[in-house]
Amino acid sequence: MFNLFQKKHNAQPRKIAIGDVHGHFDGMCQLIDFCKLSPADEVYFLGDVIDRGPKSAQVVKWIRERDYPCLMGNHEVMLLTSFNNGTIDEMALRHWLPSGGDTTLESYGDAGIPPEDMDWFASLPSYLDLGDVFLVHAGVDPFKSIDKQNNDQFCWIREKFLSNQFPYFPDKIIITGHTITFTLPGVRPGEVAQGPGWLNIETGAYHRKSGWMTALDITNAMVYQVNVFSGKKRKQPLDRIAKLVEPSRVKL
Numbered sequence: 001m002f003n004l005f006q007k008k009h010n011a012q013p014r015k016i017a018i019g020d021v022h023g024h025f026d027g028m029c030q031l032i033d034f035c036k037l038s039p040a041d042e043v044y045f046l047g048d049v050i051d052r053g054p055k056s057a058q059v060v061k062w063i064r065e066r067d068y069p070c071l072m073g074n075h076e077v078m079l080l081t082s083f084n085n086g087t088i089d090e091m092a093l094r095h096w097l098p099s100g101g102d103t104t105l106e107s108y109g110d111a112g113i114p115p116e117d118m119d120w121f122a123s124l125p126s127y128l129d130l131g132d133v134f135l136v137h138a139g140v141d142p143f144k145s146i147d148k149q150n151n152d153q154f155c156w157i158r159e160k161f162l163s164n165q166f167p168y169f170p171d172k173i174i175i176t177g178h179t180i181t182f183t184l185p186g187v188r189p190g191e192v193a194q195g196p197g198w199l200n201i202e203t204g205a206y207h208r209k210s211g212w213m214t215a216l217d218i219t220n221a222m223v224y225q226v227n228v229f230s231g232k233k234r235k236q237p238l239d240r241i242a243k244l245v246e247p248s249r250v251k252l
Contacts, residue, residue, distance in 0.1 A: 004133070004173050004199065004221055004238065013040035015218040017135060019201040020046065020073065020177040023053025023103060025062065027205060027213050027228030034233050035215050035224050044128060046177035047073025047137035047155065051100025052206040053228075057107040060117055072124040073137040074155040074178065075100060080121055083113070100206075126154040133218055134169060138178035139198070142168055163250040167197025175216065177202035182210060185249040192216070192223060194242040 016035060021028045037043065045068060050056035063070055078096040082089055093101070105112070127136040127146075139161030140146065141153045153161075158179050168174060174197060181193040181203050189210035193200040203225065204210035211229040216222075221238040 004218065012038060012219075013042060014038075014220060015042045015044070015130065015133070017044045017046055017133075017175050017201060017216045017218060019203060019214045019216075020048035020205065021053070021059055021213065022048055022075075022100065022206040023050055023056035023059060023107065024205050024213060024228045025053070025055035025058040027053075027226050028059060028062070030231070030233070031213050031215050031224060031226040034226055034235070035217070043068045044135055045070040046135060046175070046201070047071040047124070048075045048177060048202075049073070050079065050104045051075040051096075052103060053100075054103055055107050056104040057109075057113075057117075060120065064117070064120055069128060070124055071128065071135060071137050072121075072126050072151060072155055076121050076124060077151055077155050079104065079113075080118075083118065126151055129172075130218075132172050134172050134174045136174060136176055139174065139176050140168055142166070159250055159252040161198075162195060162200075162245070162252070163247045165196060165247050169197060174198040175218070176200050179252065180204040180207060180210070181243075183252065184245045186245060187243045190225065190227075190241075192238065192242045193245050195245045195247055199238075199242065 049059050081092040082096045137155050139157045141149055142164040181187045181191055181200050182189040184193045187193045190203050190212040201214045201216050203212040203214045205213035205228050211227040212225050213228055215224040223238050223241050224235050226233050
């Protein structure tokens with residue numbers, strides 16, 4: 001099986017995955033600056049770029065202007081469900097607003113979410129297969145083929161994926177966000193979580209217990225982090241910050 005921990009050859013260009021931003025625009029910009037991107041580097045956002053933090057509109061504008069690939073996350077799904085084809089779904093809206101949707105609407109102001117942003121949200125892919133890595137927001141159903149799954153799995157799944165004892169792919173690693181890593185057994189705030197065939201880099205930027213936003217240099221197995229509350233930055237090899245999770249202990 002492909003082993004991301006062995007990829008430490010300082011090759012260029014780099015492939016960089018960024019975990020859940022959740023509206024923390026300033027922290028995201030600090031993290032991007034900290035990564036010292038070259039024009040050839042490829043940057044991928046794992047979804048949930050909106051909600052909870054104060055500047056979701058600015059995050060979306062910044063990503064769209066640079067045309068960086070971004071996955072569909074469950075928070076993007078909640079937004080789209082709330083405004084289904086221009087019609088407000090009151091039940092979905094009541095679920096989304098207390099989940100961080102209120103701050104997203106506030107960031108857009110009185111004008112509301114423009115049609116071009118709504119079109120962008122709707123266009124986001126559910127996953128990206130980069131060959132030796134598979135990017136998806138939440139994970140996959142370990143008992144279904146990819147073509148039999150949809151956003152119910154790709155954007156929402158937790159325990160069923162994280163508690164599986166065996167890698168889903170024999171030749172690639174799944175990289176996810178979605179589930180805050182410190183909610184997994186044996187993982188402390190800010191640490192990356194590792195399981196059979198997967199890595200989770202959602203270190204809880206919005207959460208007061210953590211504050212860490214994470215970027216993973218896939219090419220060189222290097223982790224860059226910025227704390228959105230303290231401004232602290234740190235860079236370290238993946239094998240120093242990734243904590244092994246025992247699947248049988250995962251209870252979410």
